[in-house]
Amino acid sequence: MFAYLSQFFRYCGSSSSFAAGHTAVTKFEFQELAVATKNFAPESLLGEGEYGSTFEGCLKSSEQVVAVKQVNKEMIIGVYRSTFLKIHIRSLLHHPNIVDMTGYCIDGNQMYFVHDFMPLGSLTGYLHDKKPLDWNTRMKIAAGAAKGIKYLHDESVIHGNIKPSNILLCEGYHPKLSDILGFKERIPEPDECNQARWQLMIIRQSYRHAPEFYFNLKLTQSFDIYSFGLVLLELISGCMADIKPSLIEWVKCKLVGGEEFTAVADPLLKGHYPEQGLYQTLSLAAECLQIKDVTRPRIGSVVNVLSNLASEIYDPNAIQIDRAGTLTIGKIEKERLTEQWQHIRCFSH
Numbered sequence: 001m002f003a004y005l006s007q008f009f010r011y012c013g014s015s016s017s018f019a020a021g022h023t024a025v026t027k028f029e030f031q032e033l034a035v036a037t038k039n040f041a042p043e044s045l046l047g048e049g050e051y052g053s054t055f056e057g058c059l060k061s062s063e064q065v066v067a068v069k070q071v072n073k074e075m076i077i078g079v080y081r082s083t084f085l086k087i088h089i090r091s092l093l094h095h096p097n098i099v100d101m102t103g104y105c106i107d108g109n110q111m112y113f114v115h116d117f118m119p120l121g122s123l124t125g126y127l128h129d130k131k132p133l134d135w136n137t138r139m140k141i142a143a144g145a146a147k148g149i150k151y152l153h154d155e156s157v158i159h160g161n162i163k164p165s166n167i168l169l170c171e172g173y174h175p176k177l178s179d180i181l182g183f184k185e186r187i188p189e190p191d192e193c194n195q196a197r198w199q200l201m202i203i204r205q206s207y208r209h210a211p212e213f214y215f216n217l218k219l220t221q222s223f224d225i226y227s228f229g230l231v232l233l234e235l236i237s238g239c240m241a242d243i244k245p246s247l248i249e250w251v252k253c254k255l256v257g258g259e260e261f262t263a264v265a266d267p268l269l270k271g272h273y274p275e276q277g278l279y280q281t282l283s284l285a286a287e288c289l290q291i292k293d294v295t296r297p298r299i300g301s302v303v304n305v306l307s308n309l310a311s312e313i314y315d316p317n318a319i320q321i322d323r324a325g326t327l328t329i330g331k332i333e334k335e336r337l338t339e340q341w342q343h344i345r346c347f348s349h
């Protein structure tokens with residue numbers, strides 16, 4: 001992938017298109033994006049995040065509906081050392097479970113990333129304030145998001161920012177990952193300026209970071225696995241990861257404290273979920289949330305488990321029988337789940 005880098009750095013004209021691999025990324029003029037978003041009007045605002053604000057827009061030239069994310073350039077440079085590196089990495093990533101980047105714009109201290117517009121918005125809305133998703137849709141989203149992460153990891157890219165607001169949904173609740181920070185594996189150099197920025201990120205979102213990042217800023221693919229484990233918990237419980245004391249502690253408390261594992265299921269599912277599926281998802285989440293990064297599963301096995309779960313379509317009217325032919329989860333399996341969760345700890349502060 002990085003063979004294209006020198007080619008990219010040679011690109012510096014103001015014409016509108018740069019070909020990277022098999023696609024083109026457009027370099028927009030600020031004026032085009034201002035027109036598209038009605039001057040970044042409040043009614044165009046889709047949401048605000050850790051790294052900037054996102055606006056809905058319609059490009060005059062193509063009539064394409066897009067999402068324009070405005071980010072402070074300092075933020076990009078602080079993380080990547082180069083705005084071009086960020087654009088370049090992002091422009092090469094294409095997969096059915098990744099939101100396509102249409103283009104970018106640099107204007108003074110601001111950068112704008114233009115992405116395909118996802119009509120159903122982000123997973124956050126469906127988990128926490130809109131109409132609840134049924135079990136099958138939740139599993140479809142989990143499996144699709146995991147496939148997006150697998151693609152990134154196969155390309156040696158770390159997403160770095162996996163959370164429900166970065167899992168966007170298009171028609172049919174097909175999930176696509178957005179806001180890919182696109183890191184290579186590394187431990188950021190602890191120069192003063194960088195250290196301060198990273199620490200700011202840690203403080204803002206510590207509950208989503210894997211323990212090794214919290215302690216020594218180590219960033220590997222396992223970092224994504226940990227964050228994804230948290231998303232799995234949010235999907236099945238319908239709770240936010242940052243509830244107090246924390247979603248991890250809440251789930252652990254129920255499972256280790258002697259309650260039935262079904263106590264963590266989202267009440268909005270109204271009992272319409274397969275016990276076996278819930279059990280397996282909780283077990284997978286525990287594996288993803290392991291304290292030691294090396295003991296977390298690779299994304300390939302996460303995809304396998306979730307693809308199986310997504311393919312077992314739940315019918316609320318049918319009697320649920322698992323693959324072993326049993327109706328419910330047995331005592332030994334429940335003890336195994338409790339044992340797994342006993343070792344999970346939350347590192348947020």
Ligand SMILES: Nc1ncnc2c1ncn2[C@@H]1O[C@H](COP(=O)(O)OP(=O)(O)OP(=O)(O)O)[C@@H](O)[C@H]1O
Pocket residue numbers: 046047048049050051052053054066067069099115116117118119121122124161165166168178179
């Ligand atoms: N391509 C898109 N299509 C449709 N809606 C989008 C798109 N990108 C972002 N949004 C909406 O805008 C909201 C804010 O996104 P934004 O990326 O600015 O912040 P965030 O994801 O909450 O946080 P962060 O900056 O840490 O990634 C999202 O929750 C989503 O609802």
